[in-house]
Amino acid sequence: MLRINLFDNQGRLTLTDHYDLLLIGAGHAHLGVxxxxxxxxxxxxxxxxxxxxxxxWYSGMLPGLLAGRHSAADCQVELPALCRAAKVELIISPVEGLSAAQQQVQLSDGRSLNADWLSLNVGAQIGLPPQRGEGMQLLAVKPFDTFFAGWQRWQAAPQPMAILGGGAAGVELALALAGKVPHVALFSAGHLLDGLSPGVRLRALGHLRQHAVEVREDCPISRIENDCLLSGNEPVWRGQRLLLASGAKAFAWPTHSGLGCDERGFVLIAPTLQSYTHPTIFAVGDCASLPGARKSGVYAVRQGPVLAANLNAALRGLALKRYRPQPQSLALLATGDGGALLDWHGYSADGQLYGRWKDYLDKGFIQRHRF
Known part of the structure; x- marks a missing residue:
């Protein structure tokens, strides 16, 4: 173990451990690696x-957890056992910063780690609307452990709730929570399930209507004033609880690291999954930006085998492979009652059969990563 003495920007002595490779984040791709x-x-x-x-946490099972169909333990991969099986050290600490030029990671516990190669699979966060006043409680679906703890507190005294986000996550959460709170309102900045087939959108609207979920499409939320949501300057909802399931927002520290990022702050990567500006750093999943690769767990899982092969090649000095995003991906959206909506190549369907298929795939993912 090589331990290097360094000084931080306040003149304090720090200890820096050196690694050949650091995997930063336990996202779907790194679990596959x-x-x-x-x-x-x-x-x-x-x-x-x-x-x-x-x-x-496995995000695909979160709606089933809230609907009471899964336990928290069902939805998690325990990292100590997986890391032991892979002969990889496990370091438990949030990341506070990264220097791409120095290949150095700063942890929130004060440690600094260096590596010859880095791989980022840290996901993204949820964007928050501007808020004035304290009349509304906000709960973002990420990070999942914080969200679940907050939801348990809310569940002890149910109140009407608004959900911000008209994508798959917002629809699944609305259907999972309908009936568990007095009223659910779902707000979408554009069309509901934009990017999926018209058929699955109509089916989703039908399920939401059956569950008495209020749906507001083309209604972007501009800000929060005390207990009121505003779209532009128009009040559109009043209440005390807002669940945030809107689009991905990049973490600040990759942008500040010196890595080349797109206009939204996501790391620009080549088809080999390497940073364009720092080829000794890989990035995958929601924190990365690659044409054709959507910010979805399905794409992160598919990146896993290519990333594993390329990390192995990098450490052995071999040629790297190219990742090619799949043009189509299967979408299965839980409907809260054990069923699911299916979207595949423009074909849509729903029912209990697809819910059982989704459960099979979700539980299979968890089991594959348990050792």
Missing amino acids: LRRWALVDRPPGRIALISPGPAA
Whole structure:
């Protein structure tokens, strides 16, 4: 173990550990990398995974958890066992900053870590509307552990609730929570489920109507004034609880790291999944920007095998592979009653059969990463 003495910007002595590879974040792609290394010999060198907590939540099962169909333990991958199987160190601490030029990671516990190679799979956060006053409580769906703890507190005294976000997450959450609170209102900045087929959108609207969910499309929320949501200057909803499930927003620290990022702050990557500006740094999943790759767990999972092969090649000095985003992806949206909506190549359907299929795929993902 190489330990280097450094001084921080306040003149305090720090200790920096050196690694051959640091995996930053326990997202879907990194879980796939660790699973592959647990089953097949991992590449040489000192490798560690940095995670803010000891478990990785699987986002696809969150609606089922809130609907009472899954337990919290069903929806998590325990990282200590997976890392032991992959012969990878586990470092539990949030990341506070990154210097791309120095290949150095700053942790919130004060430690600094250096590595020859870095891989980012840290996801994204939820954007918050401007808020004035304290009349409305806000709860974002990410990070999942914070969200679930907040939801348990809310559930102890149910109140009417608004959900901000007309994508798959917002629709699934609205259907999961309908009937568990006195009233649910769902706000979408554009058309509901924009990007999916018209058929699945109509089916989703039908389910929401059956569950008495108030749906407001083409109604972007501009700000929050005390207990009121405003679209432009028009009040559109009053209440004390707002659930945030809107589009992904980049974390600030990758932008400040010196990495080349797009206009929204996501790391620009090449088809090899390497940063365009710093090729010794890989980035995948929601924190990365690559044409054709949507910010969806389905795409992150597909990046996993290519990332594993390329990290192995990088540590061994071999040629890298190219990742090609799939032109179409299967979408299965939970309807809260054990069923699901299906969208595939413009074909839509719904029912209990598709819910059982979704459960099979979700539980299979969890089981594949348990050791």
